Amino acid sequence: MNIFKQLIVSLYSPKDISKFRFQGIGKTILFVFFITLISMLPSFLYLSSAIIKGIDTSITTLNEDFPNFEIKDGKLFMDAEKPIEKSKNGFLFIMDDSGNVTSEDFGKRTNNGFAILHHEFAFVGGGTLQTYPYSMLEGIEISKSDLSSFLHDIDNMLVIFLPILGVVTYIFSAGMKFIEISILAVIGLLVNNSLKRNISYRHVWRLTSYSVTLPTVFFTIMALFNTSVVGGIFIHWFVTIVMLYLAIKEIPKPKKNPA
Numbered sequence: 001m002n003i004f005k006q007l008i009v010s011l012y013s014p015k016d017i018s019k020f021r022f023q024g025i026g027k028t029i030l031f032v033f034f035i036t037l038i039s040m041l042p043s044f045l046y047l048s049s050a051i052i053k054g055i056d057t058s059i060t061t062l063n064e065d066f067p068n069f070e071i072k073d074g075k076l077f078m079d080a081e082k083p084i085e086k087s088k089n090g091f092l093f094i095m096d097d098s099g100n101v102t103s104e105d106f107g108k109r110t111n112n113g114f115a116i117l118h119h120e121f122a123f124v125g126g127g128t129l130q131t132y133p134y135s136m137l138e139g140i141e142i143s144k145s146d147l148s149s150f151l152h153d154i155d156n157m158l159v160i161f162l163p164i165l166g167v168v169t170y171i172f173s174a175g176m177k178f179i180e181i182s183i184l185a186v187i188g189l190l191v192n193n194s195l196k197r198n199i200s201y202r203h204v205w206r207l208t209s210y211s212v213t214l215p216t217v218f219f220t221i222m223a224l225f226n227t228s229v230v231g232g233i234f235i236h237w238f239v240t241i242v243m244l245y246l247a248i249k250e251i252p253k254p255k256k257n258p259a
């Protein structure tokens with residue numbers, strides 16, 4: 001059975017999953033890498049789109065809507081009497097040299113945006129706040145034209161940066177998936193003992209690798225529609241354990257030796 005058929009039957013057939021306990025470990029590992037790739041694609045595509053859109057919008061907003069400014073001695077100085085605030089394409093942009101707007105305030109106000117504040121840059125992508133204090137630029141002065149040029153350089157490097165980000169994300173996701181399967185396989189051993197089946201940890205690990213298919217595909221579809229699920233991790237593990245239980249239950253009990 002090829003990997004695509006295994007993916008399909010693993011969505012609904014514990015009986016077929018139970019048969020996969022005999023296949024080679026290499027094919028099982030390949031399947032884990034395969035479903036990991038499927039599961040990370042929606043989030044990576046959304047992240048890549050947000051980065052590309054954010055950089056383009058930042059360049060446009062900086063050049064058209066922000067006044068001239070200068071960052072020196074760890075502080076922002078701008079040619080405006082009050083903070084500048086713009087919202088474009090779902091991104092919030094703020095420039096404030098007064099110190100009234102903090103990075104924490106900015107992070108609470110938007111899921112995507114960029115701020116040039118009194119003592120630091122602040123960036124929010126996908127709801128995650130990152131800050132970069134000007135103290136990191138000790139001895140360096142930055143003007144509006146310098147920042148615009150820097151953003152253009154980043155935009156040109158995305159063709160290299162995004163694939164590298166994708167590979168790193170994939171490797172990390174695969175590592176987490178293997179850890180998840182290994183932990184769930186331990187729970188599977190307890191299920192195996194309760195059902196009095198005679199299979200070892202390596203068999204349970206194989207079964208677990210296919211039992212995670214249904215919740216993995218479900219949450220991939222939810223991510224594709226950018227829909228969050230409350231208690232997602234608990235639902236994921238519960239469905240996996242149920243599928244694993246049903247798969248182990250399909251395994252015949254060992255025959256008792258006649259007295």
